[in-house]
Amino acid sequence: MSVPNEGLTLKDVCILLDGRPLVHVSAHVAPGDVLTIMGASGSGKSTFLAYVGGFLDRVFAGMGEVYLNGVAIHDQPAESRRVGILFQDALLFPHMSVGQNLLFAIPPDIKAKSERQSMAEDALKEVGLEGLFDRDPATLSGGQAARVALIRVLLSAPKALLLDEPFSKLDADRRLSIRRIVFDLAKARNLPVLLVTHDADDAKAAGGRVIMPLEMAPDSNP
Amino acid sequence: MLKHIPALTLFFLIGPVLAGLMGVLLPAFGVLPSLGGTSLTLDYFQNILSTPGVIRSSFLSLAVGLITTAISLGIVMLLIAGWHGTRFFKLLQNLLSPLLSVPHAAAAFGLAFLIAPSGWLMRLVSPWATGVTRPPDWLIVNDPLALSMMAGLIAKEVPFLLLVSLAALPQSDLRRKTVLAATLGYGPVSGFFKTSFPLIYRQIRLPVLAVLAYATSVVDVAIILGPSTPAPLSVRLLQWMNDPEITERFRASAGAMMQLGVTALALLVWFAAEQLARRTGMRAINRGHRTFADQSLRRIIAVLAVISSAMVLAGIIVLGIWSIAGFWRFPDALPVSFTLANWSRQAMGLETPLQNTLTIGVAATAIAIVLTLACLEQETRSGKTATSRALVLLYIPLIVPQVSFLFGLNILVLQMGGRANVLLVIFTHVIFVLPYVYLSLADPWRAWDTRYAAVAQGMGHSANRVFWSVRLPMLLTPVLTAAAVGFAVSIGQYLATLLIGSGRFPTITTEAVALASGGDRRVIGVYALIQALLPFIGFAAALSLPALLYRNRRAMRANG
Numbered sequence: 001m002s003v004p005n006e007g008l009t010l011k012d013v014c015i016l017l018d019g020r021p022l023v024h025v026s027a028h029v030a031p032g033d034v035l036t037i038m039g040a041s042g043s044g045k046s047t048f049l050a051y052v053g054g055f056l057d058r059v060f061a062g063m064g065e066v067y068l069n070g071v072a073i074h075d076q077p078a079e080s081r082r083v084g085i086l087f088q089d090a091l092l093f094p095h096m097s098v099g100q101n102l103l104f105a106i107p108p109d110i111k112a113k114s115e116r117q118s119m120a121e122d123a124l125k126e127v128g129l130e131g132l133f134d135r136d137p138a139t140l141s142g143g144q145a146a147r148v149a150l151i152r153v154l155l156s157a158p159k160a161l162l163l164d165e166p167f168s169k170l171d172a173d174r175r176l177s178i179r180r181i182v183f184d185l186a187k188a189r190n191l192p193v194l195l196v197t198h199d200a201d202d203a204k205a206a207g208g209r210v211i212m213p214l215e216m217a218p219d220s221n222p
Numbered sequence: 223m224l225k226h227i228p229a230l231t232l233f234f235l236i237g238p239v240l241a242g243l244m245g246v247l248l249p250a251f252g253v254l255p256s257l258g259g260t261s262l263t264l265d266y267f268q269n270i271l272s273t274p275g276v277i278r279s280s281f282l283s284l285a286v287g288l289i290t291t292a293i294s295l296g297i298v299m300l301l302i303a304g305w306h307g308t309r310f311f312k313l314l315q316n317l318l319s320p321l322l323s324v325p326h327a328a329a330a331f332g333l334a335f336l337i338a339p340s341g342w343l344m345r346l347v348s349p350w351a352t353g354v355t356r357p358p359d360w361l362i363v364n365d366p367l368a369l370s371m372m373a374g375l376i377a378k379e380v381p382f383l384l385l386v387s388l389a390a391l392p393q394s395d396l397r398r399k400t401v402l403a404a405t406l407g408y409g410p411v412s413g414f415f416k417t418s419f420p421l422i423y424r425q426i427r428l429p430v431l432a433v434l435a436y437a438t439s440v441v442d443v444a445i446i447l448g449p450s451t452p453a454p455l456s457v458r459l460l461q462w463m464n465d466p467e468i469t470e471r472f473r474a475s476a477g478a479m480m481q482l483g484v485t486a487l488a489l490l491v492w493f494a495a496e497q498l499a500r501r502t503g504m505r506a507i508n509r510g511h512r513t514f515a516d517q518s519l520r521r522i523i524a525v526l527a528v529i530s531s532a533m534v535l536a537g538i539i540v541l542g543i544w545s546i547a548g549f550w551r552f553p554d555a556l557p558v559s560f561t562l563a564n565w566s567r568q569a570m571g572l573e574t575p576l577q578n579t580l581t582i583g584v585a586a587t588a589i590a591i592v593l594t595l596a597c598l599e600q601e602t603r604s605g606k607t608a609t610s611r612a613l614v615l616l617y618i619p620l621i622v623p624q625v626s627f628l629f630g631l632n633i634l635v636l637q638m639g640g641r642a643n644v645l646l647v648i649f650t651h652v653i654f655v656l657p658y659v660y661l662s663l664a665d666p667w668r669a670w671d672t673r674y675a676a677v678a679q680g681m682g683h684s685a686n687r688v689f690w691s692v693r694l695p696m697l698l699t700p701v702l703t704a705a706a707v708g709f710a711v712s713i714g715q716y717l718a719t720l721l722i723g724s725g726r727f728p729t730i731t732t733e734a735v736a737l738a739s740g741g742d743r744r745v746i747g748v749y750a751l752i753q754a755l756l757p758f759i760g761f762a763a764a765l766s767l768p769a770l771l772y773r774n775r776r777a778m779r780a781n782g
Contacts, residue, residue: 055676078679079687085680087673094777095695104691105681138776156681 005070007031008052008160008192013064015044015051023048025064027211029160029192034183034208037196045196049162052194053085054078068159084158086166086182090145092137098124098148099133105156123151127181143174150182154189161186163195167202179205224603227596231656232615234593238631238653239622243482245630245637249475256637257468266476275452280484282368283455286448287438287488290372292495294379295430298387301527302422303414304520306396315388317531321381323706323761324534325714327735328754330374330446331746332537334363335544337370340552342540348553357552364450371448375440377530379433383426389665390425394418409516416507428613432620434492438485439623442716442735455481456625463629463721471633478626485623538754544747564744572730572752579729579756582644582719583712586651590659590708591701593652597660598667599689602675607668616660619653628721635722642724650718651711659708666700696778698771702764710757730756 003009007030015023022044029035039045051062055078066074073081092101102120110116124130127147137145146166153161166182167175183206186193195206203210248254252263270276305311324332336342340357348354363370396418403413423430444454452458459481462474544550548559601607628650635646670693678688694701719729734749772778 050676053676053680055672055679077685078676079682079684081680082682083680085676087677089673091671091674091677093674093678093692093696095698095772095775097774104678104683107682136775136777138778153677153680158680162680 003067003070004028004030007033007069008194009065009067009070010052011065011067013048013051013066014062015047016061016063017044017047019061025211027209029194029208031190031192032187034186034193034195034206036203036206036208036210037194038198038200038203038210038212039196040198045198046164049085049164049194049196053083053162054081082157082159083162084153084156084160085162085164086149086153088165088167088169090137090140090142090149092140092145092148092152094138096137097133098129098135098137098140101137101148101152102133102155105152107157119155123155124148126185127151142170143178146170146174146178147181150178150185154185158191161191161193163193163197165197165199166195168197168199183207224596224600227593227600228608228612231593231597232612234649235619235653235656236615238650239619239627241634242627242630243622245632245634246475246478246626247630249472249633250479251476252472254472254475254633254637257471259472266472267480269473270476270480276455276458276480279452279455279458280480282449282452283438283481283484284488284491286368286372286375286454287434287485288491290375290379290437291430291434291492293372294376294383294433297376297380297523297526297530298383299415299419299422300411300519300523301384302387302391302396303411303419304516304523306391306400310524314384314527314531317535318381318385318388319761320758321378321531321534322385323710323757324378324538324754325710325731325757326374326378326440327442327446327714327716327731328541328750329378329534329537330443331734331738331750332539332541332754333370333374333377333533334447335540335743335747336533336537337373338363342536342543342555345553345555355553363447366449366451368447368449368454371444371454373530373533374443374447375437377534379437380527380530383429383433386426386429387422390422393425394421396422407512409513411516411519412512412514415503420503428617431489431492432617434488435485435621435623438488439481439625441625442731445735446738455484456623459625459629460717463632474629475633478629481623482626485621485626489621538751541747541751541754544743545751547744547747564748568745568748571733572748575728575730575733576752578644578719578727579713579731582648582651582727582729583709583756585648586655586712587659587705587708589648589652590656591663591705593656594660594663594704595694595701598664601668602672603685608664616657620657624654624717628717632721632724642722642726644723644727647719647723647727650722651715654715654718655708655711658711659704662707663700663704667697670697699764699768699778702767703761706757706760706764709760713753713756713760 007028009028010025013023013025014021025037025048027035037045037048047056047062050056052066054073054076056062064074065072068081068083073083092098093104096104099120102123103116106116106119110119121130121133124132127150129144129147132140132144137148140148163182167179170178179202195202197203249259250266252259252261252266301311301314334341338344339360339362344352344354344357399417400410400413403417404410408416439456441456441460444457448454448457455477459474459477462470462477465474543557545564546560546562547557547564548561550557597608631650635642640646674692674696675688678692679685683691714731716731716735719727719732730749730753734746734753737746737749769779
């Protein structure tokens with residue numbers, strides 16, 4: 001098949017552990033779309049995302065081709081791929097303030113200090129966190145931290161977004177609102193999104209296609 | 223560049239050991255052309271064997287090594303077995319870092335000042351309990367059976383072995399095993415030895431062997447506390463090495479080989495004892511006895527642990543008292559007057575040794591930290607973790623007797639026409655500093671959550687940027703702690719400074735040990751107290767710098 005020049009394209013992406021295939025996916029995710037990969041924990045979903053993002057642990061072997069907007073990225077180092085990732089933990093850098101976390105993410109080609117600063121503050125406002133620029137990330141609530149993590153990855157101007165069970169550690173109330181913000185903002189920026197989750201509600205909320213990559217019949221999964 | 227760092231690091235560690243052994247091997251058999259030795263001969267070995275008391279010296283070294291190691295290991299294991307998880311154990315854990323930071327020589331001086339017939343303990347109980355008004359004529363320090371030397375070594379090796387055992391505990395699932403054994407009716411000590419000990423011992427085996435090798439060949443503690451008629455082999459070796467008669471170098475080389483043999487023999491005896499213990503242990507497991515004097519063993523060991531830590535700490539206190547003592551008559555418990563004159567009198571003489579100590583310590587630590595970080599970062603980037611075989615290599619400089627290969631290095635340097643210079647001394651310190659820095663940093667470095675790196679790389683940051691801006695600042699506390707450990711190791715070095723520096727770079731440690739024979743307690747008090755305080759200052763700085771830098775970052779303080 002030919003590679004579309006928009007969106008994220010996966011061609012026979014395969015994750016092996018000790019020579020045994022764990023995951024096998026071929027798919028295309030158009031800009032603004034979400035592709036959900038469902039599976040129980042330990043099924044290699046996170047490893048699959050790590051392969052797409054370029055941070056695969058060497059214990060696993062990954063193969064297959066990954067194209068972003070028509071360009072092959074599977075041979076590139078992680079930092080050149082422009083693929084942002086969100087984990088189930090916010091992973092805000094604990095030695096930086098909230099604002100420094102955001103400035104660290106803004107690409108270096110935006111040079112003016114005042115512009116960088118106002119980008120960070122506008123992003124905080126966008127998710128209802130204005131005024132938290134100087135805060136210690138350790139003092140944020142779980143929901144606040146999740147929102148900072150989201151705007152941080154978006155400020156880095158990624159061309160695709162990977163979500164590794166990003167809602168699973170949030171309590172039920174927050175979960176709904178954070179989930180909506182994540183999908184809304186990703187859609188607004190027209191990003192192709194890969195979501196891995198074991199939660200059927202997450203998959204439904206994502207609204208896109210759902211696949212179970214373990215070559216296991218969908219109905220064998222309760 | 224980074225790719226070659228692990229190989230370079232191993233070269234720095236192993237190269238000097240091998241070169242040093244080569245350096246004594248040939249002269250031991252009479253070959254050292256520049257001194258006129260051109261033919262192979264066994265004369266020097268025969269000469270040594272016929273030197274009065276050499277056999278006794280060797281046997282002393284062997285026995286000190288084996289007994290010290292066995293008792294230290296026993297205390298540590300019984301402590302964990304009987305007291306792990308209690309408040310008493312927590313208290314000991316809090317004492318660990320200060321006890322570890324005290325250099326061997328300072329601890330030995332402190333012990334000597336305590337237990338000598340005219341020492342503080344005797345003063346505290348005299349004359350009201352003992353009736354003596356003059357120090358009794360007992361040979362306690364430097365006793366011919368080396369009992370005080372072994373006590374000094376044990377007091378320092380127990381904290382070390384406790385530290386490495388604590389690091390091994392999380393992987394041994396001690397708590398659940400203890401509970402399980404208890405539900406089967408096993409006492410805490412019996413349960414521990416039958417379920418957890420084998421796994422823990424396997425993990426601390428290399429440090430135990432390092433303790434054994436160290437105790438068979440230690441020089442500074444032996445000079446301060448050990449017997450002199452005859453002295454342990456290592457001390458006599460040093461006398462031959464320092465002999466101005468240049469042909470004595472042949473004899474010293476043969477002696478260095480003999481020391482190597484004594485240490486090797488101690489290791490062999492230990493290996494045999496391991497096998498024996500394994501078989502006896504297996505039979506004991508099969509018999510299923512539930513207790514073995516568990517409760518009384520538990521109490522005895524607690525008393526021993528308290529005594530051995532109290533000795534080190536009280537020793538430092540008495541060093542401090544002597545350093546500011548005015549007139550202090552026996553058997554008064556305290557001096558009649560206090561004075562800073564002892565310090566001001568030494569101030570001039572202290573300047574150079576202090577400067578050398580700091581220069582060498584800071585430089586050797588910096589080199590060791592850079593090499594260790596580079597090795598660990600290369601490990602991350604290549605995805606290849608150092609194998610257990612590489613870890614054995616890390617222990618080689620700690621297991622081969624220092625006195626043997628350092629003398630060989632000294633001969634090589636002189637052979638190549640080189641003069642002792644401070645760079646050589648620094649790199650010799652690195653040989654001993656690096657293993658400790660690596661061992662203390664590797665675990666926290668590897669335990670770092672690599673998802674932080676994924677997040678940063680996903681933002682477009684390079685591996686270098688991730689290292690400098692994310693990983694290193696996040697791990698600042700363990701990096702600085704490892705640096706403080708390295709600095710403390712460098713401060714404690716005696717032979718490396720003395721032999722490689724040819725005595726031209728006096729440090730606080732070499733000066734303090736040299737004062738041992740003089741017996742002026744006020745001067746020794748000043749030097750040994752400085753020696754004990756320097757590592758302590760290093761640890762304090764390592765803890766307070768991150769606390770200051772990250773005072774507004776709660777998560778950074780929590781893991782510090």
